[in-house]
Amino acid sequence: MSENPLAEFVDVLKAAAETSRLRILALLAGGDLTVSDLTEILTQSQPRVSRHLKLLLEAGLIERYQEGSWAFFRLSDAERDFVAGLIQRIAPNDASLARDRERLAAVKSRRQARAADYFRRNAASWDAIRSLHAPDAAVEAALLDTVSDAPIQAMLDLGTGTGRMLELFAPIYRRGVGIDLLREMLAVARVNLEKAGVAHVQVRQGDLFSAPVERNGFDLVTMHQVLHYLDEPGRAVREAARFLRPGGRLAIVDFAPHALDFLRQEHAHVRLGFSDKQMAEWFAEAELSLADNRAVAAAPGQEAQLTVKIWVGRDRRQLLADRLRESARQGELA
Numbered sequence: 001m002s003e004n005p006l007a008e009f010v011d012v013l014k015a016a017a018e019t020s021r022l023r024i025l026a027l028l029a030g031g032d033l034t035v036s037d038l039t040e041i042l043t044q045s046q047p048r049v050s051r052h053l054k055l056l057l058e059a060g061l062i063e064r065y066q067e068g069s070w071a072f073f074r075l076s077d078a079e080r081d082f083v084a085g086l087i088q089r090i091a092p093n094d095a096s097l098a099r100d101r102e103r104l105a106a107v108k109s110r111r112q113a114r115a116a117d118y119f120r121r122n123a124a125s126w127d128a129i130r131s132l133h134a135p136d137a138a139v140e141a142a143l144l145d146t147v148s149d150a151p152i153q154a155m156l157d158l159g160t161g162t163g164r165m166l167e168l169f170a171p172i173y174r175r176g177v178g179i180d181l182l183r184e185m186l187a188v189a190r191v192n193l194e195k196a197g198v199a200h201v202q203v204r205q206g207d208l209f210s211a212p213v214e215r216n217g218f219d220l221v222t223m224h225q226v227l228h229y230l231d232e233p234g235r236a237v238r239e240a241a242r243f244l245r246p247g248g249r250l251a252i253v254d255f256a257p258h259a260l261d262f263l264r265q266e267h268a269h270v271r272l273g274f275s276d277k278q279m280a281e282w283f284a285e286a287e288l289s290l291a292d293n294r295a296v297a298a299a300p301g302q303e304a305q306l307t308v309k310i311w312v313g314r315d316r317r318q319l320l321a322d323r324l325r326e327s328a329r330q331g332e333l334a
Helices: 006-016 019-028 035-042 046-058 077-088 095-128 136-147 164-168 183-195 233-241 262-267 276-285 316-333
Strands: 062-067 070-075 152-158 173-180 201-205 218-224 244-255 288-296 308-315
Touching (some): 006 019, 006 046, 019 035, 019 046, 019 062, 019 070, 019 095, 035 046, 035 070, 046 062, 070 077, 136 164, 136 244, 136 288, 136 308, 152 164, 164 173, 173 183, 173 218, 218 233, 233 244, 233 308, 244 316, 276 288, 276 308, 308 316
Parallel strands (some): 152 173, 218 244
Antiparallel strands (some): 062 070, 244 308, 288 308
């Protein structure tokens, strides 16, 4: 928790010491939410919820950020531990919080259903929806350039979709695994991989938050245009990192922040891009070092409305082991 003068700390306590505001803090501890989400979950009017949010913002307990026409709220990083301590003191079976968790699950379920429905309706033509950003060939060339400098024994593609990443990296890895939640997408991936003659790969149905593969087992994990569909992208980054071997790399392809709100309404995007700062924070939380960060420019003459970003994080365990070995070697030479 941040250090505050006594009077300011009393104001922080006053802001939290109200039933609805404590409920809001408990909900935000589980992920970022909009005013509409909170209004539905708390079954209160929007002006009332907005008033509670204003007081929490003024106390520094939460933060607000804008994505297109939607405003999201999250716990303040400086006060996250303090809020966690407050929530831990509330009985886990409290009736009010239990009802809030049920309504929160329903909100997230509807979001997931919208995304799943979109994928189902577009599974066969998914690869064709690319007109808003740099050509696929440029993105794929840049992605290959970021990770092809080291051997890849095993690769994991989370949210594999049509299987394109597995096809792209097939000449580099010895074993590939793709995970996707939808059987329709897996059917498309299997057809595409068979057509490409990629036999050293398998695709499985599963949730990327609990993928049915071994931990610490992959040299490369990829997430291509996946994070913007998720309610908890930071958690997804942390989960993906757990599948890396020491020194392994996580490659994320997604969009820089933008204001194309119709992508949320018409294409089930939950997030309108990600900043370098946010990605660096998620990598740090996942104990990854940022190894590469690049933007893929549009083709000459193309007026791309979206900037494609590639972020590569490297598992720190191998880096730490290398430093320790070098320190030991220097000590022997001294």
